[in-house]
Amino acid sequence: MKLHREGYTIMAVTAIVLIIINLGINYLLPDGYWIPRLTLIASIVIFFLVVQFFRVPSRVVHKSDRQIVAPCDGKVVVIEEVVETEYFKGPRRQISIFMSPLNVHVNWNPISGVIQYFKYHPGLYLVAWHPKSSTENERTTVVIRTIEGVEVLFRQIAGAAARRIRWYVKEGDKVEQSTEMGFIKFGSRVDLYIPLDAEINVNLQDKTVGSVTVLATLK
Structure with missing residues (x-):
């Protein structure tokens, strides 16, 4: 380590x-x-x-073009169908992971592909489990397009204590699954928006291991 x-x-x-x-x-x-x-x-x-x-920590990862892995350590607090309004502007399956101050706070790319979209949003610092934290807190939005054209969106979201978001990617970058993409300091949350037909491989309250836990499998 x-x-x-x-x-x-x-x-x-x-x-x-x-x-x-x-x-x-x-x-x-x-x-x-x-x-x-x-x-x-x-x-x-x-x-x-x-x-x-x-x-x-040092981790052994298994890369797969069809599997979406957890971008962070934490606990699954949301699995639901929502309308994503910033990029897709349509229905997607949302998976949210809450990161406590005791978790590892490195963020990893959940899948391999090209950064199709990136935007940083300044904002508030509501507690990370607040429903409006996904749209009103300081955050980044990252969309990765796979080689097969599937797009996965995920957000780094600052919490009440986490007021320092770091990212190491930009639009046009090629990224590999389970490689480091950023860091959030002192407690936070990460949201993923995936295709509705993807098979969910986790349940609410499950603990995730960043770059290792398989959240979903693409059709």
């Missing part, structure tokens, strides 16, 4: 701040006993939580 580059600055700043706090506590309370030790323990826990958020 390695650490993601998006976390280098945050981890360094966190370490410096915690070191200053501990040095200050020890200077102000040289004869103290519990407070400096409790501060040290709390600092170690805080730093560990920050570091684990930016972990990038």
Whole structure:
């Protein structure tokens, strides 16, 4: 397992701040006993939580042109037929995955193909499970067209705590399934919009493993 580059600055700043706090506590309370030790323990826990958020685990993936894999770790919170209004302007099957602060927050391409459409939307920071977060929060919209012409749309959606969305793709790029496409910092959500005739391979409340879990199979 390695650490993601998006976390280098945050981890360094966190370490410096915690070191200053501990040095200050020890200077102000040289004869103290519990407070400096409790501060040290709390600092170690805080730093560990920050570091684990930016972990990038090694995973064995199996690529398939017909399978749509989870673009992130998390829990399936929505599976329903909806009308997608930004790109398709018609009915699609929506699968939404909620990412807690404890999940790995790397985002992966759910299928291989060409980036047919990309747009960044500034917006609000409603809690990620709010129904309007898909259309009103800060987000990106990415559409991948497969070699067979099937289009899959997915959105990175910022939550109340996640206010930093990163993406590494643009229109016209060729992408491979299960390769890294972006990162969302500190809790968020990803929505996918897939063809209605695709076979759904997950259920509500299922936990997903990004780049590994098969969400659906294309006809």
